[in-house]
Amino acid sequence: MTAVGSGRTRLEGHDKVTGAARYAGDVPADGLLHGWPVLATIPRGRITGIDTSAVQAMPGVVAVLHHGNSPRLVEGAGWTDADPNLQLLQDDRIPYAGWPVALVVAETFEQARAAAMALPVKYHAQPWDVTFSAAHPGLYTPDEVNLHQPSETAHGDLDAGLSASAVVLDRTYTTPEEHHNAMEPHAAIAQWVGGRLEVVDSNQGSYAVAQDLAKLFALDLSQVRVRSEHVGGGFGSKATTRPPAVLAAMAATVLCRPVRVVLTRRHMFSLVGYRPPTSQRIRLGAAPDGRLLAYEHLTATQTATTFEYVEPAGVVGKVMYAADALRIGHRVVRLDVPIPKWMRGPGEAPGAFALESAMDELAEKCGIDPIDLRIRNEPAVAPGSGRPFTSRNVVACYLEGAKRFGWYERDPRPGIRREGRWWLGTGMGAATYPGETAPATAAATAEIDGTVTIRITAADIGTGARTALAQIAADALSLPVEWIRMRIADSDFGPAILAGHSFGTASWGLAVDEACKALRARTTGTPTEPITVQVNTAELIQAMGRPERHAFGAQFAEVAVDVLSGEVRVRRLLGVYAIGRVVNPLTARSQLVGGMVWGLSMALHEEAVRDPAFGGHLNANLAGYHYAANADVPDIEVGWVDDPDLANPTGIKGAGEIGIVGVAAAIANAVWHATGIRHRNLPITPARVLATPPEGPRA
Amino acid sequence: MGRVEVTLTVNGVRHAIDVDTRMSLLDTVRERLALTGSKKGCDQGQCGACTMLVDGRRVVSCLQLAIAADGREVTTIEGIADRDRLHPVQQAFVDLDGYQCGYCTPGQICSAVAVLQEYSDGWPSAVTAADEPAALDEVEIRERMSGNLCRCGAYAGIVAAVGRAAEA
Structure with a gap:
């Protein structure tokens, strides 16, 4: 029996269950100092004064680093693109609320925190705009979206396709600002050891972090070593260098002592990236049999003034369905907000919510089963590029999932199943993610x-x-x-x-x-x-080369909607995937289940709320920003189908992201099936359910 | 700031230590006793990663000051196993993959150990039916473990692991 394909418990399992696994913030050092970032309280303007004398005499305070005294950093560091978030404490400009204006360094954590709270910082505030809307006058068409993909993709005559369509759907779907909130707050410890900058950091890629630190501090790469043996979750928020590594290295360099910088939960809401809000307008035109003649997917989203990250929500359309005419476009507005970055399933996660919800609405309008509609629109080649897929086993996922879920026993009519005060329904959605x-x-x-x-x-x-x-x-x-x-x-x-x-x-x-x-x-x-x-x-x-290589999946959900309280309970989730070769079924299953929990959480719970009056978040903590807790999560079943694909000789496609894709749509579609009400704005909170109650007698 | 001497018995070892009065039990154990298994996820009592047992009951140690734990018996994740032999909860977490990144795991395991004790002591939970003894089924476990967040979404494995440990 080969090792690949058999379930194995984790090599580091013993260390993780006994507390022996050491994460970046756990690393000890003799003479360790604690750094605490002080963050801007205004979203735009300039620092006019930092009164370090007010805190320098406080017990244990060793230094207050700020733009007036910190080491100069070399510009240009960043993974593939220069990242302005790494140019810390370099000038007096405030690009967003929560930008670091100082680092207080003290002998103990408590002393650093007390001095950081007491540090007087004066600002000259300038007018700001932190409010995203799909009607924002500042929206423009970027040249590229995430990872240098084209912003626009089109073929065929969209208007002709729409006017020739017997059925036309024109809908707008929105997703809110969402935050990764890995359990481990970002942490780094930096020290100089024998002429080398040694950093233990909480990251998803230590080599790229070492490259960034070498560049920032004008060091040879051989003078920098970065390690991240255990990392307490990332989901994109630790993908590339984040401020703690830079701040710790800066302070360790100035003070010639080991320095640890650990973000607070609140710090994480402005310093490590987030999924930006999207508003996605989808137009589908179909023949009476459901065949797509036209498909348009236009995304509006936000980015920061300092960096153009564009959430590529339209990329799902380049993969999923055949249509005679296709148009995918993105527009973005620069606001006085932190820089959005990759968050689990960037592009696909919000994009599939819109597309897979729209396909369900189209199925309803055409009177076709949602799975049959999707199968009728299976593309022969990748719709975005016209190139063949290395493998495409999404139909097998639909059919296997339908069998396991009992899909075809379903009565398609909405709003007819009751169990006391609960209205019951089922829904599905498709999933895709690149296997590069x-x-x-x-x-x-x-x-x-x-x-x-x-x-x-x-x-x-x-x-x-x-x-x-x-x-x-x-x-x-x-x-x-x-x-x-x-x-x-x-x-x-x-x-x-x-x-x-x-x-x-x-x-x-x-x-x-x-x-x-x-x-x-x-x-x-x-x-x-x-x-x-x-x-x-x-x-x-x-x-x-870069072939059209993708993982696929089918998500199924059963929900119960309490029309008295507005609560949506997910009773059952099933995901069936085509993810190439599965190396370790035990841990791959956990990854897929975890992704589906994220999808559930996205559907029902997660939303960061920004206050236009002060420009920061109203809920920058784990009580206000709720994500799924144990009692929110039902039985989750996962399966996979044969998906041989040796375009990568290992046959592996990856399981980290596809689990989230399509789940929010499956749940929203199930809520429609339960109640007859379409929810096109996430999350589907009790308030939203109560605002649009289903018709018919209450329990 | 004030300093005070406290006596803590941690995992059976008695420590007399001089602490800053602002120090949480969590930071005291991590920074002064070098027991870094207990994790800080929010420092606000919202995530459960810092869960320890104090006099046998689970507490979020980020919300308890060290001086408030003076004289108490504290068990951290480092004290859950019987020397080299894993506690049944720990073994079940390994076998059933009740974790991914592992950061919430020490708190989950301490919480689970307390759940088993609370259950055997006959404590009800919010989902326990009136007039009926609770069975430690999945619904009860989910409810009783909901003070411990897991962002990896390993809840299915956690529930299975606690269930298996309950049978051990």
């Missing part, structure tokens, strides 16, 4: 005791990557998994793609597989001296 591969470096060392050590700058943010990579190595070497020693998350191990975009296991797995095969070609049996082989997959991946 990116370069990584991996080293395999044959040790003299017969074991093999793998070194790779991978990050295990809870995905199970450490264990999955050991399984891949074991199979490549024909060794038991127990003979593989995994060393990950150390920038000294060389360049590797970060844990994001569902890149991780497919990309690192390919590199580990290649390294192990190369080692096997070099040596068999136990060597007398350790033998190391290192590979980098950049050339291999270059040769693979």
